[in-house]
Amino acid sequence: MTTRLPSAAPWARTALGVDDTSGKTVVVRAVRRLGRLRLERCPEATTVASTQGRTAVAACLRQREGFIRWVEAPLASSRKALRVFPSLLDVQLPFSIEDCVFQFVDARPVPGGRASRGLAVGARMADIEKRLQAFPSALGSPHVLDHEGLALWTQSLVEATTSAPGMPRVAVYESDDRFTAVVGRGDELLGAHTWRTFELEPISRALRLYFPEAIAECLWVWAGPAGLNAAAVRARHAALAARWPGPLVVPADPDAFLARALATRALAAGPFRFDARQGQQIHPAVAERQRQAPQKTAAVCLAVGLLLFFVNAVWMTGSARRLGRLQESLHAVALRVAGSERLLPRDQDRLGAERALNERTVLAAPLLAPFRAPVTARLATVLAAAQAEGLGVQALSATRARVILQATAPAWAQGERAAQRLQQQGWKTKVDRKGDANGRLSIAIMAEVPHDL
Numbered sequence: 001m002t003t004r005l006p007s008a009a010p011w012a013r014t015a016l017g018v019d020d021t022s023g024k025t026v027v028v029r030a031v032r033r034l035g036r037l038r039l040e041r042c043p044e045a046t047t048v049a050s051t052q053g054r055t056a057v058a059a060c061l062r063q064r065e066g067f068i069r070w071v072e073a074p075l076a077s078s079r080k081a082l083r084v085f086p087s088l089l090d091v092q093l094p095f096s097i098e099d100c101v102f103q104f105v106d107a108r109p110v111p112g113g114r115a116s117r118g119l120a121v122g123a124r125m126a127d128i129e130k131r132l133q134a135f136p137s138a139l140g141s142p143h144v145l146d147h148e149g150l151a152l153w154t155q156s157l158v159e160a161t162t163s164a165p166g167m168p169r170v171a172v173y174e175s176d177d178r179f180t181a182v183v184g185r186g187d188e189l190l191g192a193h194t195w196r197t198f199e200l201e202p203i204s205r206a207l208r209l210y211f212p213e214a215i216a217e218c219l220w221v222w223a224g225p226a227g228l229n230a231a232a233v234r235a236r237h238a239a240l241a242a243r244w245p246g247p248l249v250v251p252a253d254p255d256a257f258l259a260r261a262l263a264t265r266a267l268a269a270g271p272f273r274f275d276a277r278q279g280q281q282i283h284p285a286v287a288e289r290q291r292q293a294p295q296k297t298a299a300v301c302l303a304v305g306l307l308l309f310f311v312n313a314v315w316m317t318g319s320a321r322r323l324g325r326l327q328e329s330l331h332a333v334a335l336r337v338a339g340s341e342r343l344l345p346r347d348q349d350r351l352g353a354e355r356a357l358n359e360r361t362v363l364a365a366p367l368l369a370p371f372r373a374p375v376t377a378r379l380a381t382v383l384a385a386a387q388a389e390g391l392g393v394q395a396l397s398a399t400r401a402r403v404i405l406q407a408t409a410p411a412w413a414q415g416e417r418a419a420q421r422l423q424q425q426g427w428k429t430k431v432d433r434k435g436d437a438n439g440r441l442s443i444a445i446m447a448e449v450p451h452d453l
Contacts, residue, residue: 002187003106005273008144009056009266011289015144016042017263018059019256020136021225022176026256027139030263037268041256058266059142060258061131061276063149063180063194066123067093070191074115078107081116089120099124101281105150105272106189119189121147121274128276143283144266145276148173148258149192153182154272155261156221160249168211168218168246173258174198174226174233183210189272200239207244218246227254378403378449385421389414391443403447408440415443426450 009015012032019026027042071088073081085104090097102122109116123131128145135142156171166186173180180194181203193206211218220240222233227250237248251257265273277283379396382403386393391414395406409415412433419429427447434442 002108002271004269004271005105007265007267007269008058008146008273008275009286011286012054012056012143012267014053014055015263015266016055016057016139017259017261017266018057018136018139018142019259019262020059021178021258024225025136025139026259028256028259028263030260030267032267037264039260039263041253041259056143056266057139057141058144058146058262059131059135060146060148060151060262061123061128062178063147063192064178065127065131066121066147066149066276068147068149068189068192069093069120070117071120072110072115072117076109076113076116078109078116078118081118082107085118085120095124099126101125101128101276101278103274103278105274108188119272121150121272123147123276125281128281132281141283143277143286144262145281146262146265147274147276148180149182150189150272150274151258151261151265152180152223153184153189153192154265154270155257156182156223157187158264159251159257160219160221162219164217168215169221170207170218170244171221171223173224174222175224176226179203181206183207185210187271198236203240204243211244215244218244220246220248222248222250223254223257225255227251227257381425381427382422382445382447385418386445388421389418391415391418392440394442401449403449405445405447406434407443407445409443410440412441412443415441415445419445419447422447 014032015030017028017030025044027044029040029042031038031040069089069092071085071092073084073088075081075084082104085107086097086102089102093100100122102120104118105121106119107116108118131145132141152171152173156169160169162169168185169183171182171184178194178196179198180192182192183190183206190210191206193203195202220237222237227233230250233250234248241248253260277286379398382396382398382405383393386405386407389409391405391407391409393405393407397404407415415431415433419431422429422445427450429448430446432444432446434444436442
């Protein structure tokens with residue numbers, strides 16, 4: 001699975017992808033709205049005035065100005081392998097790695113699981129500086145300097161999909177000054193090559209490096225200014241297809257294919273993202289944004305803190321008001337129960353009302369007694385619970401407030417369950433173990449009568 005990387009210009013809302021091939025500048029504008037990109041081709045007169053605000057200008061290094069190399073480490077963990085990849089890359093490069101800007105844009109295990117390989121992309125700082133100086137002055141200095149091979153590959157995956165997983169693919173960019181071919185299988189980029197012009201034999205030799213055995217089918221994606229000449233493209237594809245057969249896809253508006261790729265990669269996250277403008281090569285405006293980022297973050301945190309303080313203050317004020325209204329309602333209810341302010345101690349409305357209610361209950365007890373359930377009804381409830389759990393009743397005594405049951409049971413749990421039955425009906429119970437006799441337990445259950453009985 002290809003690693004997904006952040007976009008090259010996450011701070012931007014608009015990006016201008018610029019392809020300045022052969023002196024003809026093609027510009028494509030990408031706008032990010034609601035998580036989606038909208039692409040449109042810009043007029044040739046687009047100038048630096050169009051790149052103000054949160055607009056990023058994205059150009060690219062030519063394939064011959066940079067490098068794409070796979071390195072392999074004898075480590076099964078790709079994360080650990082990333083630590084040693086730079087040393088392995090330094091051995092492969094014909095120049096010092098200290099003179100380069102590079103990045104590993106993909107890392108994956110080698111089939112078999114005993115090693116890992118990583119895809120390094122980069123360029124010498126001298127070549128980066130030379131490319132920036134050659135960029136059209138009308139558009140200013142590009143904020144993002146991508147890599148041509150990576151851009152062609154990812155855009156071919158977007159615009160030329162296939163239902164055959166793992167199918168070999170060659171993304172071609174042809175113009176007056178170069179012929180670039182990016183080779184891969186499925187979503188895995190294998191390598192990239194560039195020539196001054198179309199040359200059948202060198203291209204075939206390069207493809208044999210990746211596909212030494214004959215392949216059944218290869219998808220050809222042909223873009224660049226030469227793609228506007230359909231007859232010439234078909235003729236060259238036919239010459240290659242004799243050895244490397246497969247369908248041909250020429251994207252719509254092929255001369256803007258690379259510009260579309262650059263604009264898309266600047267705004268959208270995805271695989272193989274790269275920007276050569278790092279370290280000393282970073283764009284001054286981007287460096288300033290990075291410098292201001294902590295200050296902006298602090299300002300946002302301060303604003304959020306003030307908002308939370310305001311919300312908390314409003315909530316506490318509202319809560320105090322609601323509490324005051326509840327206190328007033330409680331005092332009014334307590335006053336109705338007590339009947340007099342004199343009987344309500346200050347800030348003890350509930351306690352005063354409870355005392356008054358208890359006094360009234362005592363005074364009213366003789367009047368309410370005839371309407372209460374008879375003692376026999378309470379005894380029936382206790383006996384039913386005992387019978388349900390298999391208790392042997394020995395003695396039973398009752399008053400209007402309490403029932404005491406003396407019984408025997410084969411197991412202690414039966415007495416506990418009988419008490420639980422009464423508790424479910426509102427009784428307060430207590431179970432005591434009195435002793436053992438003839439293999440049976442002697443149990444006492446004391447149950448307080450609920451107030452509503």
